[in-house]
Amino acid sequence: MDRGELAAFLRSRRERITPADVGLPAGPRRRTPGLRREEVAQLAFVSTEYYTRLEQARGPRPSREVLAGLARALRLSDAESDHLHHLAGTPPGLPTGPSRQVRPSILDLLRRLPQAAAIALSATYEIIAWNDLAAALMEDFSALPWRDRNVLRRAFLEPYPQGRRLYGLSDADGFARVSVQHLRAVAARYPGDPEVAGLVDELVTGSEEFARLWASHEVGARPDLRKTFRHPLVGPITVNCDVLDIADRDQRVVIYTADPGSSSEEALRLLSVIGTQRLDVPG
CATH class of the missing domain: 3.30.450.180 (Beta-Lactamase)
Known part of the structure; x- marks a missing residue:
C-alpha cells in the first residue's frame, strides 16, 4: 500500500468534483476546492475520521468495499478505480456496484x-x-x-x-x-x-x-x-x-x-x- 500516493490521488479526485455534480448545495462560505472530506465520506458510507486519515496518509489498508464506495463517491473512471485499488495494495476485482461511467x-x-x-x-x-x-x-x-x-x-x-x-x-x-x-x-x-x-x-x-x-x-x-x-x-x-x-x-x-x-x-x-x-x- 502506497499511503502517500493514495492520499494525493484521493485529494486530487475530491478537488475536481463540484457539489452540484453529486446533488449537494455549494453554500455561500465554501472555500474548499471541490467536495469537503466529510461529504466524500458520507457519499462513500465511511466515517469522516477514517477518510481524513486516508487523505493524511495515516489510514489502514481499505477493504474492497471501502474502495468501491470511494470510487463511486469520487466518480472515478474504470481506469482511475483500478489505479485506486493498486495504490491501496488491493488489486481490483469484480465490481460491487453499478457503474455510472459512460464510455x-x-x-x-x-x-x-x-x-x-x-x-x-x-x-x-x-x-x-x-x-x-x-x-x-x-x-x-x-x-x-x-x-x-x-x-x-x-x-x-x-x-x-x-x-x-x-x-x-x-x-x-x-x-x-x-x-x-x-x-x-x-x-x-x-x-x-x-x-x-x-x-x-x-x-x-x-x-x-x-x-x-x-x-x-x-x-x-x-x-x-x-x-x-x-x-x-x-x-x-x-x-x-x-x-x-x-x-x-x-x-x-x-x-x-x-x-x-x-x-x-x-x-x-x-x-x-x-x-x-x-x-x-x-x-
Whole structure:
C-alpha cells in the first residue's frame, strides 16, 4: 500500500468534483476546492475520521468495499478505480456496484442521433447520459441533481405534474412493474452494494405501490416496445422504443424513434427546434 500516493490521488479526485455534480448545495462560505472530506465520506458510507486519515496518509489498508464506495463517491473512471485499488495494495476485482461511467463512444452515439431521443441508463435506472432531443421530450436533466435523475424515484416517490406520470408515458404503470422486477435482479447481482440497498429501502418505505410490487418477487418481465408520451407543448408523441445493452458496464441505451411520415415524427422535429425552453410559461 502506497499511503502517500493514495492520499494525493484521493485529494486530487475530491478537488475536481463540484457539489452540484453529486446533488449537494455549494453554500455561500465554501472555500474548499471541490467536495469537503466529510461529504466524500458520507457519499462513500465511511466515517469522516477514517477518510481524513486516508487523505493524511495515516489510514489502514481499505477493504474492497471501502474502495468501491470511494470510487463511486469520487466518480472515478474504470481506469482511475483500478489505479485506486493498486495504490491501496488491493488489486481490483469484480465490481460491487453499478457503474455510472459512460464510455465516450456511447456519448458520441447519443450525439449522432439528432432525430431520435436517446438516454443511457445505469443498472438502477439513473439517467447518466442523454441527447438534446431526449431532454426536450422528457425534461432538462442537466438542471437536476443526480439523485433526481433516477427514473424509479420519479415513478414512485414524486408527485405527478399535471397528472402526468413519467412524462405522460402511456404505459407508465406497466413500466413501473417492469422496473421493479429489473431492480430485484440488480439487487441480486450487487448484494453488497449499499447504494442499491439504500435505493430499495427508500422506495419500499416511500411507496406502497413499490412495496407491493417488490413483495411479489417477480423477475423477467418484458417492457412495452412502443410508447406514447403526452408532451405539454406538442401533445401526444408515439415512439418505438429500442434498447441496446452495454453488457460490460451493466448499462442500457434507450432510443425513441417515431415512424417516418407520422405526426409524431413532425412533433419530434418541432421539439428539436423548441429544445428545453418552456413556451407555456408567461414571461
